Amino acid sequence: MKKFLLGNEAIAFGAMESNIQVATGYPGTPSSEIIETIARFSEGDIHIEWSVNEKVAVEVAIGAAYAGVRSLATMKHVGVNVALDPIMTSAYTGTVGGLVIVSADDPGMHSSQNEQDNRIIAKFAKIFCLEPFDAKSCKEFTKEAFEISEKFQIPVMLRTTTRVSHAKGVVEIGRYKIYPRKAKFIKNPEKFVVLPRNARKLHRLLNEKLSEMEEYSNNSKLNSMHLRGEIGVITSGVSRTYVREVIEEIGDISILEIGVSHPLPTKLIQKFIDHCDKILIVEELEPYIEEHIKTFCNKEIYGKDLIPREGELNIDIVKNAIYSIIDKKYEKKTRKIEISLPPRPPILCAGCPHRALFYALKKVTKEKIHCGDIGCYTLGIEQKTIDTCLCMGASITKAAGIFHAKVKEKAISIIGDSTFFHSGITGLLNAVYNKANITVIILDNRTTAMTGHQPHPGVGVTATFEESTRVDIEKICRACGVKFVKKVDPFDLERTTKILKEAINFDGVSVVISDQPCALIARKKGLWKNPYYVDKDRCKGWLCQECRACIALLGCPAIVWEKGKAKIIEEICSGCGVCAQICPNDAIKVRE
Amino acid sequence: MKVNILITGVGGQGILLASNVLGKAAIYSNYNVVGVETHGMAQRGGSVVSHIRIGEVYSPLIPEGEADFLLAFEPLEALRQINFLNEESTVILNSRPIYPPSLKGEIWKYPKIEKITKALEFCNIISLDATDLAKKAGNIRTLNVVMLGVLSSCKNFPLPEESLKKAITETVPKKTIDINLKAFHLGKNHTYTL
Numbered sequence: 024m025k026k027f028l029l030g031n032e033a034i035a036f037g038a039m040e041s042n043i044q045v046a047t048g049y050p051g052t053p054s055s056e057i058i059e060t061i062a063r064f065s066e067g068d069i070h071i072e073w074s075v076n077e078k079v080a081v082e083v084a085i086g087a088a089y090a091g092v093r094s095l096a097t098m099k100h101v102g103v104n105v106a107l108d109p110i111m112t113s114a115y116t117g118t119v120g121g122l123v124i125v126s127a128d129d130p131g132m133h134s135s136q137n138e139q140d141n142r143i144i145a146k147f148a149k150i151f152c153l154e155p156f157d158a159k160s161c162k163e164f165t166k167e168a169f170e171i172s173e174k175f176q177i178p179v180m181l182r183t184t185t186r187v188s189h190a191k192g193v194v195e196i197g198r199y200k201i202y203p204r205k206a207k208f209i210k211n212p213e214k215f216v217v218l219p220r221n222a223r224k225l226h227r228l229l230n231e232k233l234s235e236m237e238e239y240s241n242n243s244k245l246n247s248m249h250l251r252g253e254i255g256v257i258t259s260g261v262s263r264t265y266v267r268e269v270i271e272e273i274g275d276i277s278i279l280e281i282g283v284s285h286p287l288p289t290k291l292i293q294k295f296i297d298h299c300d301k302i303l304i305v306e307e308l309e310p311y312i313e314e315h316i317k318t319f320c321n322k323e324i325y326g327k328d329l330i331p332r333e334g335e336l337n338i339d340i341v342k343n344a345i346y347s348i349i350d351k352k353y354e355k356k357t358r359k360i361e362i363s364l365p366p367r368p369p370i371l372c373a374g375c376p377h378r379a380l381f382y383a384l385k386k387v388t389k390e391k392i393h394c395g396d397i398g399c400y401t402l403g404i405e406q407k408t409i410d411t412c413l414c415m416g417a418s419i420t421k422a423a424g425i426f427h428a429k430v431k432e433k434a435i436s437i438i439g440d441s442t443f444f445h446s447g448i449t450g451l452l453n454a455v456y457n458k459a460n461i462t463v464i465i466l467d468n469r470t471t472a473m474t475g476h477q478p479h480p481g482v483g484v485t486a487t488f489e490e491s492t493r494v495d496i497e498k499i500c501r502a503c504g505v506k507f508v509k510k511v512d513p514f515d516l517e518r519t520t521k522i523l524k525e526a527i528n529f530d531g532v533s534v535v536i537s538d539q540p541c542a543l544i545a546r547k548k549g550l551w552k553n554p555y556y557v558d559k560d561r562c563k564g565w566l567c568q569e570c571r572a573c574i575a576l577l578g579c580p581a582i583v584w585e586k587g588k589a590k591i592i593e594e595i596c597s598g599c600g601v602c603a604q605i606c607p608n609d610a611i612k613v614r615e
Numbered sequence: 616m617k618v619n620i621l622i623t624g625v626g627g628q629g630i631l632l633a634s635n636v637l638g639k640a641a642i643y644s645n646y647n648v649v650g651v652e653t654h655g656m657a658q659r660g661g662s663v664v665s666h667i668r669i670g671e672v673y674s675p676l677i678p679e680g681e682a683d684f685l686l687a688f689e690p691l692e693a694l695r696q697i698n699f700l701n702e703e704s705t706v707i708l709n710s711r712p713i714y715p716p717s718l719k720g721e722i723w724k725y726p727k728i729e730k731i732t733k734a735l736e737f738c739n740i741i742s743l744d745a746t747d748l749a750k751k752a753g754n755i756r757t758l759n760v761v762m763l764g765v766l767s768s769c770k771n772f773p774l775p776e777e778s779l780k781k782a783i784t785e786t787v788p789k790k791t792i793d794i795n796l797k798a799f800h801l802g803k804n805h806t807y808t809l
Contacts, residue, residue, distance in 0.1 A: 027638035027648065052654055134654070157649065157675070190675035191638055191650045264649075264673035338678040357679045358697045358737075362730060365691065365723030367625065367715045369659035402659065475654075580660050580716040594755075 035060035037165030051099030054127035067201035077102035158192030245282025255299035374597025376539035416446025552598030561610035624688025629759035757798035764802020
């Protein structure tokens with residue numbers, strides 16, 4: 024059956040056709056659809072989980088692989104950093120069942136804080152790295168990944184990028200049914216217990232394994248070589264598609280497409296180089312292939328001098344680079360926008376509880392530093408209530424550091440519920456133990472909103488929507504030793520402001536939990552209330568004494584400025600009523 | 616054959632569904648098809664772009680200046696994609712604006728619709744109030760299918776109506792098939808002036 028699938032969906036089907044029995048992951052764009060697709064389509068005995076974080080996800084997958092079954096762990100590129108500890112040493116122990124770790128990288132940073140190139144991590148960890156390039160290859164490469172993981176008893180990194188994970192294409196789908204094997208953990212301390220005396224031996228074995236892996240790489244069907252003219256292009260990942268299209272147009276250029284990015288197929292590359300006089304390496308982000316080739320080749324090599332080291336590539340960039348090595352000029356006239364356009368960046372939704380909380384927080388005191396975290400609430404930068412954003416869980420620890428540096432202003436941590444479970448708890452524990460004086464605001468919207476509403480331990484359902492224990496954030500905070508823990512309804516501005524004041528004046532670690540579901544979930548569950556409207560007679564428009572608080576301070580997309588007065592788009596108003604509470608002229612009223 | 620279709624609008628307007636329908640319809644007509652979507656951060660009410668390429672192509676991204684069709688669900692967003700257009704391109708423009716919310720307290724002026732259509736005049740423009748047609752079909756959310764209807768009425772669009780209708784039937788929620796097919800016909804039979 025031919026289907027129009029996302030790269031991520033194709034990976035999920037590839038994993039199911041490989042009979043995986045354990046699938047784990049932590050949500051992160053562009054990786055999230057893999058676990059969701061397996062949860063939706065799998066038939067048979069397969070354990071599917073949203074793990075609490077990426078380290079946990081990889082460790083659960085390793086456990087399953089030790090027991091001889093095939094397992095998959097999915098995450099975005101920066102999630103691999105969190106999981107690096109188990110990944111590094113699992114290369115030493117090796118696996119029994121196949122273990123595939125998906126690293127979905129994000130060149131261009133569509134939805135990420137950096138654009139690190141994780142091929143380098145695979146090399147660092149001495150594990151395989153396979154790079155599919157379109158939806159169809161996502162399925163093929165996943166199946167091959169399980170085969171070679173089992174054959175060489177080593178984890179395989181399946182490295183995609185946004186334009187592979189979220190690219191769509193025609194994919195042939197077979198069965199969804201899983202044929203499980205019987206799991207059995209066979210004790211073998213010399214392999215599974217990395218005491219120094221074992222680890223020393225294991226490291227030597229791993230290095231020996233690496234040369235066998237390279238032999239596989241040299242002969243792998245995932246690489247493809249076409250020898251034509253004396254000018255050659257070497258490429259990998261989604262760039263394969265750009266190069267193919269450009270070369271089809273120009274013709275007579277040799278091409279080497281690399282599918283096994285670690286270990287690189289050195290012998291194959293050597294053969295290609297021997298055929299060519301001039302070589303261009305087209306790869307996104309780091310000069311990973313280029314640096315490898317430059318260690319053994321003195322021919323004319325072009326790479327990062329013609330191809331940018333930041334951001335994504337596209338056909339136009341690749342065409343420019345190829346034309347410049349064949350001494351042709353490539354000119355394209357593109358149209359430009361001649362008038363200035365209002366920007367339309369992503370913003371907090373209408374009725375988002377974060378907006379209300381931020382409004383109250385801004386009211387409390389100006390003398391504070393807002394340490395942000397990773398989630399929708401980073402968009403609070405528009406309301407000037409986010410001063411830092413680094414990585415998952417770092418809001419609490421950064422705030423503690425700012426306090427210990429003896430900065431005069433109070434440091435406030437702003438962290439979401441899913442992020443708190445991911446890596447906030449350790450920071451909170453550390454802050455209490457080491458006597459920090461900070462306020463932590465946990466924005467509990469009962470979901471992992473930014474990545475598409477995946478559940479977490481505070482929701483009480485699993486990835487497959489089975490009921491599970493609901494873990495109470497308030498109790499966790501108390502168990503960590505926090506003496507001040509209070510819950511607020513952020514839509515009640517008066518009480519929220521009062522509690523925030525108390526928390527900020529408290530000496531020690533204080534926690535305020537903002538308790539309102541995500542506006543999108545609230546709509547789905549039918550929790551939206553009657554919309555509000557603006558009484559045109561009462562709205563003072565440009566003459567408003569509060570500088571048009573509703574539109575200027577709140578930034579709600581349901582409130583627009585029309586003919587010099589505020590107007591509410593009732594179709595998208597959730598009825599949260601926050602704007603009505605701040606209007607100095609009592610001009611905003613609920614539609615009865 | 617190679618046909619490049621760019622779809623743009625605001626997060627929540629049903630752009631992903633429109634590109635899914637086109638992809639499925641291409642498969643039903645035995646064409647190769649690739650594309651790429653906006654997910655994650657970019658969806659929170661921000662500008663959304665979807666690329667669909669039918670025929671002998673590999674790259675999921677349309678090269679600059681090479682869109683054959685631009686389906687713009689919102690006028691401002693059409694203009695933002697001008698770098699993908701050429702003199703031969705056809706722009707199907709829903710003339711109903713969605714005003715961007717104020718940012719950091721700044722109130723932006725939305726350009727006049729005439730100014731937007733004038734800037735796009737170098738290509739073929741089909742401008743219509745597709746939102747209104749969607750309402751007439753029975754649900755404002757059928758806007759995406761109205762736009763597909765208009766696309767199917769274009770002479771150089773390669774997919775037959777039957778493939779599109781089959782894809783619509785298999786993609787939209789079951790209860791809404793009838794109003795979606797109605798929306799498709801309203802779009803297809805819409806008479807427009809350049």
